[in-house]
Amino acid sequence: MTRASLPSDVKSGARNITAVTSTSQRMRGKTAHRTCPPETMKLIIFTLVLFVGMAGWFAFQSAFSPPSVSKTDEHAFMNNNLKTKTGIHSIELDTVLDGGPQKDGIPALTNPKFTSVNDAAESLKKSDGVLVRANDEVKFYPFAVLVWHEVVNDTVGSRPLVITFCPLCGSAIVFDAIVDGVAERFGVSGKLHESNLLMYDASTESLWQQILGEAVVGDKTGTKLSVYPSQVISFNELEKRYPNAQVLSIDTSHLRDYGSSPYGDYATNDALYFPVSISDTRLPAKEVMYVVNFNEKSVAFKLKDLSATPARVSVDADELTARIVDGEVAVTSKDGGSIPGYHTMWFAWAVYHQKDGIVWKGKTQL
Known part of the structure; x- marks a missing residue:
């Protein structure tokens, strides 16, 4: 801990120690056999104890305080x-x-x-x-x-x-x-x-x-x-x-033009408005995926390639099957259980699932 980091009262205490010590040294230089007055010695000891105590308290606080935020x-x-x-x-x-x-x-x-x-x-x-x-x-x-x-x-x-x-x-x-x-x-x-x-x-x-x-x-x-x-x-x-x-209903009590999108053609162009930390080029950034979470894995199916024909993906010792049934995506596990999912663009899914992600792309599993 530097002195600059101490509160003002401790800083002044440290400065007092320096002043008193310098005065004492000057006195010893002038009169070798003169002893320090009891009152001055008490002040020195008190100031030293105060400084050490305060320094210890601040060290304790630093060690046990929760993480700070800038x-x-x-x-x-x-x-x-x-x-x-x-x-x-x-x-x-x-x-x-x-x-x-x-x-x-x-x-x-x-x-x-x-x-x-x-x-x-x-x-x-x-x-x-x-x-x-x-x-x-x-x-x-x-x-x-x-x-x-x-x-x-x-x-x-x-x-x-x-x-x-x-x-x-x-x-x-x-x-x-x-x-x-x-x-x-x-x-x-x-x-x-x-x-x-x-x-x-x-x-x-x-x-x-x-x-x-x-x-x-x-x-x-x-x-x-x-x-x-x-x-x-x-x-x-x-x-x-x-x-x-x-x-x-479009009757939301908010003045919005529900006949248009504030994002224009964003969904179909190649641009991202905000940066992402990972760019995975295995698929186009805005390819639409259907995603399910299963057995601590995230499985992404390329939506436009799904059909009535089952798409199969191995997940550890299990297997997921995805198909289109009556115009909707249905994903089931080996025991026939239905797995809920959602739609998202490829780039957004890929950012978070480099380690736990499994991708079905057409007839292949990545």
Whole structure:
């Protein structure tokens, strides 16, 4: 510990020691046999004890204090109106980027309005979306609405769910919203990690990596959400197969142009708006994958190559089979169990799954 790092009261104590010692030496130079007055000696001893004690206290504090966060990192989160405890994190804070809007600048929807398929047809006819089923209730969340809100807190068949969509990486994922036994509400933090949405929870404002379904900054760090089954289908398919479904309404109380996308042709061009740490060129960056998590592995299927013919992937001693059934992706394990999955772009999946990822590309397994 340097003196410069000590509090001002300890600094002045250290300076007093120097002054007293210098005075004592000068006195000894002038009068060799003169002894130090008792009062001066007491002052020297007291000051030394005080200095050593304070130094020990600061050393103890440094050894046992929790990890600190730089003022720059704290300020960056405060500027975004987030109350996230940044001292707890599983990712490096300097890899968290501002996406532009601040917290809730992209407003999440909670218990939103729905309309019928017939009534939604005129405004959403050309939109694909996320289909969710639970306890005989069917709901459809059009990308035309999700692209403006990214997070929808809802219940389907009395089940609390959070429907999420990150336009930057095309990841459409539905999660069970129960966290620690309680239905959690999520919002859009305005921050990104590896070009992916960071959601926040309302109870602790921890940040959650959408593509992983895992809290990565804040009190909930390490907590994971369970993926809930969903499908991405076109509105035309919805009309044919689910005519009684409820459709997320464009009546959201927010002024948005739901007939256009703020991202333009981003989904079909080659550009990324934000940097990523890994560029995996085995597939085009924005190739759409269907992903399932199974036996501590993440398995990605090249979506456009899936068909009614089973695609098989070995996962340790098990095997996954993926096929298209009635226009939807169905993935099952060797024992016939259904595995829930989600859609995402290749680059976003590849960033996180270099070690635990398995890729099915056409007739091959990478």
